[in-house]
Amino acid sequence: MLFFLVLAALISFYYFARDWKRWHLIKDTPTACLRSAHQGYIELEGKGKSPSNQPIFAPLPNHQCIWYHSLVERKETILEQKRTRTEWKILYQHTSDQSFMLDDGTGTCLVNPEGAEITSNEKLIWHGNTEWPTRTRVLDSASAIVALTSRYRYSERLILPGQQLYILGHLQTRSPATEQSVQNIARDLLRDWKQDRQQLLERFDSNRDGEIDQAEWEIARETARS
């Protein structure tokens, strides 16, 4: 009993220390303006927008956004020691790694979401009976019944164009020399991506028409540059 109490206390203290540090990092970091921001770790606030005004589309029925995390799960019933329990098994998940812009009114910067911890208030959850959703979401009063009787659950977290964003991260301004080397790296990356057409389509064919159109190619270029 005492062992469990000590363990619970240690775990609680670990989470307290972690959240306390994070809370102070957010609270004690002043907000910078992009036009005069210094290089390095900074806090920014502004509106999100897509690079070159080309929004991307989340893979579950085409929500226009600048970032997404999409998830499809199937309800599975498992028999365990003469008792059944239900759990959701992940069938598909994808997180956008495409860069988007932040505009704070004094300037703009490109935000690379790869590896970032992103919290979004725009969360959509809906249910259906097909592996891939046939409609965007159920909003009517029957949602709860649909949720109980459906086998599939679809969820998406989104950042929408124009949404107010709060960002903590490392800012780097590119000099002409760096810019040249970025262009060279981006060109090499694009060449590599073109070798594997299937993967290129999976990553950038947001409207799923089997072709990379001009807008999608622009996004691929921006991603390679970021």
Added chain:
Amino acid sequence: MDLVLFLYILLAIIATLLVIGVMIYNSLVDVKHTVSQAWSNIDVLLKQRHDELPKLVETCKRYMQFEQETLSRVMEARTSIASAREAGNLPALGAAEGMLRMGLGNLYAVAEAYPELRASEKFQHLQTRITSLENSIADRREYYNEAVKNNNIRIEQFPEIIIAHWFGFKERLLLEFAEIDKQDHDLNKLFN
């Protein structure tokens, strides 16, 4: 047995307080360094502007022979800022910054009466450069003041106040520019 248990609990409480104390100390060090970094960010721009101002004044001198007073005010304010910056005297820096902003405002207003000067590419370039530096200094002053405010609040809060008092964490001064720069310039007075 009870005494052993009591000692364990006491030890656990002391260890927890010690760890919390270390966490608070480390976060106060972070806040202090954020203020120092914010100051360095302003300082670098003040140095850049310090180097650009003589070029602007030299360019103006060629066209504005009769405006020596306006030009010397700008240079005086520049010298005051440099002295205050080197001495780390923030109130004096704020006052000198106000003087410089007024001086530059007057200089740009007077320059309107010299079409050749206004047409000069070098003058336009320097004016744009210095205005851009002024805007950046204003932004970074806000950033610095926010960092100072965070520092000052933290070292006055409980339980941080105990650690701050033990380890000598100091309150920092806000950088406030003199009110003079917020007054509207009387353009009629300048041209009469």
